[in-house]
Amino acid sequence: MLLSNMAVNPKQRKAIDEERMASLVAFTARSLKTKAPVPFGASIYNTTDGTMLLQALNAVSKEFDPSSHAEVRAIRLATKKLKKLSLKGYTLYTTCEPCPMCMSTALWAGLDRVVYGATIEDADKHCQQIYIPATEIVTRSDMRCKVEGPVLRAECYTLFTDPTMLRAFGPRAKRKLK
Numbered sequence: 001m002l003l004s005n006m007a008v009n010p011k012q013r014k015a016i017d018e019e020r021m022a023s024l025v026a027f028t029a030r031s032l033k034t035k036a037p038v039p040f041g042a043s044i045y046n047t048t049d050g051t052m053l054l055q056a057l058n059a060v061s062k063e064f065d066p067s068s069h070a071e072v073r074a075i076r077l078a079t080k081k082l083k084k085l086s087l088k089g090y091t092l093y094t095t096c097e098p099c100p101m102c103m104s105t106a107l108w109a110g111l112d113r114v115v116y117g118a119t120i121e122d123a124d125k126h127c128q129q130i131y132i133p134a135t136e137i138v139t140r141s142d143m144r145c146k147v148e149g150p151v152l153r154a155e156c157y158t159l160f161t162d163p164t165m166l167r168a169f170g171p172r173a174k175r176k177l178k
């Protein structure tokens with residue numbers, strides 16, 4: 001379905017978001033068959049004409065880079081591809097609610113909208129998290145970006161609970177909250 005996001009009603013928009021998220025889940029799930037399985041994937045679409053610019057995976061382990069989250073990688077690849085600093089006119093999809101670093105990068109990039117699947121609470125069951133909701137990062141800035149989710153939360157969460165991923169995560173050692 002190649003539809004513009006501009007002239008669609010909320011029901012159509014929901015269907016488009018779900019279709020793009022399902023496609024992102026499928027893309028991310030392919031990593032589960034590789035030696036570097038990750039549950040985190042991101043894609044960027046042109047908000048107006050609905051074309052997909054690119055998809056990216058988390059590559060923290062692969063690149064020995066703690067900042068190589070899927071969203072940051074997608075944004076870096078997109079601005080380089082477009083040779084532009086601004087991603088105004090683009091929408092980012094991510095299988096998990098963006099962490100503060102990723103949401104801040106989305107704001108600096110000027111993305112129109114960020115749509116996420118699983119939540120920080122979901123991811124927290126398996127790996128370390130920073131407990132600041134993506135919407136709070138937006139609220140505390142003078143930049144604007146619509147944050148919407150969860151979309152296909154259950155489907156996105158299956159990426160975390162896949163046996164391959166559970167083995168890769170290992171047991172989750174929780175910090176004791178004082």
Ligand SMILES: [Zn+2]
Nearest residue numbers: 069098099102
């Ligand atoms: Zn992140």
